[in-house]
Amino acid sequence: MTLTDTLLGIAYLITGILLIIGLKFLSSPAHARTGNTLAAVGMVIAVVATCFDLHILTWPLIVIGAIVGAPIGYFGAMRVKMTAMPQMVALFNGAGGGAAALVSSGEFLRVLNGQQPANASTLVPIVLSTIIGSISFAGSLVAFAKLQELMTGRPITYAGQQFVNALIALAVLASAVALVAGHATSPIFIALVVSAALLGVLAVLPIGGADMPVVISLLNSFTGVAVAITGFVLTNSVLIISGTLVGASGTLLTMLMAKAMNRSLGNVLFGAFGAVSPSSAAAASSGPAASVRTASIEDVATMCAYARSVIIAPGYGMAVAQAQHAVRELSANLEKRGVDVEFAIHPVAGRMPGHMNVLLAEANVPYSQLHEMDEINPQFEHCDVALVIGANDVTNPAARNVATSPIYGMPILDVDKAKAIIVFKRSMATGFAGIENPLFENPKTAMLFGDAKDTVSKLAQAVTSV
Amino acid sequence: MTAGLLVELTIFVLSVFVGFEVISKVPSMLHTPLMSATNAIHGIVVVGAMLVAGAAIGGSVGQGIGLAAMILATINVVGGFAVTGRMLQMFKAKTGPKA
Numbered sequence: 001m002t003l004t005d006t007l008l009g010i011a012y013l014i015t016g017i018l019l020i021i022g023l024k025f026l027s028s029p030a031h032a033r034t035g036n037t038l039a040a041v042g043m044v045i046a047v048v049a050t051c052f053d054l055h056i057l058t059w060p061l062i063v064i065g066a067i068v069g070a071p072i073g074y075f076g077a078m079r080v081k082m083t084a085m086p087q088m089v090a091l092f093n094g095a096g097g098g099a100a101a102l103v104s105s106g107e108f109l110r111v112l113n114g115q116q117p118a119n120a121s122t123l124v125p126i127v128l129s130t131i132i133g134s135i136s137f138a139g140s141l142v143a144f145a146k147l148q149e150l151m152t153g154r155p156i157t158y159a160g161q162q163f164v165n166a167l168i169a170l171a172v173l174a175s176a177v178a179l180v181a182g183h184a185t186s187p188i189f190i191a192l193v194v195s196a197a198l199l200g201v202l203a204v205l206p207i208g209g210a211d212m213p214v215v216i217s218l219l220n221s222f223t224g225v226a227v228a229i230t231g232f233v234l235t236n237s238v239l240i241i242s243g244t245l246v247g248a249s250g251t252l253l254t255m256l257m258a259k260a261m262n263r264s265l266g267n268v269l270f271g272a273f274g275a276v277s278p279s280s281a282a283a284a285s286s287g288p289a290a291s292v293r294t295a296s297i298e299d300v301a302t303m304c305a306y307a308r309s310v311i312i313a314p315g316y317g318m319a320v321a322q323a324q325h326a327v328r329e330l331s332a333n334l335e336k337r338g339v340d341v342e343f344a345i346h347p348v349a350g351r352m353p354g355h356m357n358v359l360l361a362e363a364n365v366p367y368s369q370l371h372e373m374d375e376i377n378p379q380f381e382h383c384d385v386a387l388v389i390g391a392n393d394v395t396n397p398a399a400r401n402v403a404t405s406p407i408y409g410m411p412i413l414d415v416d417k418a419k420a421i422i423v424f425k426r427s428m429a430t431g432f433a434g435i436e437n438p439l440f441e442n443p444k445t446a447m448l449f450g451d452a453k454d455t456v457s458k459l460a461q462a463v464t465s466v
Numbered sequence: 467m468t469a470g471l472l473v474e475l476t477i478f479v480l481s482v483f484v485g486f487e488v489i490s491k492v493p494s495m496l497h498t499p500l501m502s503a504t505n506a507i508h509g510i511v512v513v514g515a516m517l518v519a520g521a522a523i524g525g526s527v528g529q530g531i532g533l534a535a536m537i538l539a540t541i542n543v544v545g546g547f548a549v550t551g552r553m554l555q556m557f558k559a560k561t562g563p564k565a
Contacts, residue, residue, distance in 0.1 A: 015510075019507055019510075020484055020488060022503070022507075023488045023489065023500075023503065023504070023507070024488050026496060026499065026500050026503055027488075027489075027493070027496065028493075028496075029493075029495070029496060029557045032496060032499060032554045032557065033551070033554045033555065033557075035503070036499075036503055036506075036547065036550050036551055036554055037551075039503060039506065039507055039547070040506075040547045040551075043506075043507075043509065043510060043512075043543060043547070046510060046513050047512060047513065047516070050513045050516050050517065051516075053516075053517065053520075055517055055520070055521060056516065056517065056520030056521070057520060057521065057522045058520055058521075058522045059520065061519040061520065061529060061532045061533045061536060062515075062516050062519045062520050062536055064533060064536075065515065065519055065532075065533050065534075065535070065536020065537045065539075065540060066536065066540050068537050068540070069536065069537040069538065069539070069540025069541045069544065070540050070541075070544045072537075072540075072541050072545070073540060073541040073542070073543070073544035073545030073546070073548065074544050074545065074548050076541070076545050076549075077544075077545045077546075077548035077549035077552060078548060078552065080549065082553075082556075085498065085502075085549070085553070086498075088545075088549055089498075089501060089502050089505050089549070091545075092505055092506075092509075092541065092542050092545045092546050092549070093505050093508075093542075095538040095539070095541040095542040095545075096505070096508045096509055096511055096538070096539065096542035096546075098534075098535075098538045099511045099512070099514075099515050099535045099536075099538040099539035099542060100508075100511050100514070102515070102518070102531050102534050102535035102538065103511060103514040103515055103517075103518045103535050103539075105531050106518035106521070106523055106528065106531045106532055106535065107518065109523050109525075109527065109528050109531065110521070110523060113523070113524060115523075121468070121471065216501070217501055220501055220504060220505050220508075221504075223505075223508045224504065224507075224508045227508045227510060227511045227514070228478065228481075230511060230514045231474070231514075232471075232474055232478075233514075234514055234517055235470060235474065236513065236514065236517070237474070237477055238510060238513060239510055239511065239513060239514055240474055240477050240478050240481065241477060241481050242507050242508065242510040243508055243510065243511075244477075244478050244481035244482055244485060245481055245484060245485040245488070245504070245507065246485070246504040246505075246507050246508045247482070247485065248481065248482045248483075248484075248485025248486050248489075249485045249486070249488065249489035249500075249504055250501075250504055252485070252486055252489050252490065253489060253497065253500065253501060253504075256497075257497075345495065347497075352497070352498045352501065353497030353498060353501070354495050354496060354497035354498035354499065354500075355498055357495040357496070357498070357557075358498050358499070358553050358556065361553075361556035361557045362556045367495060367557055370495055372493070372495070
């Protein structure tokens, strides 16, 4: 082992330690920023150390790549609206998956050029990381397109879909086996990349927008695994450690999220959740949608101003309307009047876990006021007014008692146990999952229709003059 | 199986346990920043991209692959940390200044 190799190994070890401690610090809001900084420092150490790697023979491509990539990443991150965060993470994740697949493709080219031995221990990791990286790249792009509404967020299904997907998966497997079993040629490698990317696209198409957080989380862990296997390709310990950390933590996070929706991961991936089936469409059109009660802003202002406690349950609608600042203003104005205001955050409200927390934090709502579902649910029955702002499916009581409902069994916020419920909504349209919500017809519920930002701002003003 | 591969597998398996252990205690309010942070961490693939882009693989295909890998990996790592930092900057304690 040369001195350079030893120093590189030590630098990578320090990086590994910093990444692990950084992730650890992310588990508390007070230390989370330090955690992110530590991880970033670890990353810089790894990059600087790699500059001294003797395997680097030429610099132009590295420098050009960094000069092109860095501003794209930086300005993308700085410009993106907080509401569009999920699709931004999907894009960055896709970039990582693509990079992992490309690195392995480069190594494959070295095998073709005779710079690397064409044996199984070289080819197996190359093939695996190319497959997983390509799936993650293509899948992330579809997830982005769905969330950015470049295409429909509804599940796209067709007859024989699972059969087609199985065929493509078989094509991936066949090319992989051929490559490792002595047919390491460019055409077969290209077939592998194309079929894996196609599999990524086709696997995400039938998944509804409401399930995208779970999918992005899963693809995130896929990229982690692809990077870890790339570490095997390059015999590079820091890639193995970091990629595996992400793969393991991402898998755990994905399972936690699926659990929060009371669904198995298999059901999320293959259930085409939220597809408009003929029977539910018929039920929707015959539903007694006329029996809802509407309220005026003044009514709601009076109710809230004289309440002892108000719980706000925000959802994706708040994000779309950019209403988080108005919501903070409302909450502050109510607190000035001595009303106790708390926020109820469903684990899958919005389109990413913790999405609501990020938005409300952006609007300066202190995190001590934000409560997780299990913590806040017992408080609803003592609460005078529950304000449901742009949330729909996560408050739908059908999840509790309608066995035929697609969301049956999903834990929900018990807003219907509050003494009065106000629902802020654009119209009577169904939520992201396309399911009727009996909460709206509850006699204790009043609807406040309109743009959430506009309505909440007016309400925030109205409560000061009650 | 070579000794080197065995060491790599050991690192891999132990990292799986560390990954599970470190994450299991994160409150759901931090899940989005966490997902974003792990997303930034797999940007470590930039190290692999540097090695491939700098390896002087012959031909325009090799160069194209190296350059594309470098660009994508840089986007991942820079964007990932920047966006996570931006998100976390917004989490404030109750005692913090209220705008």
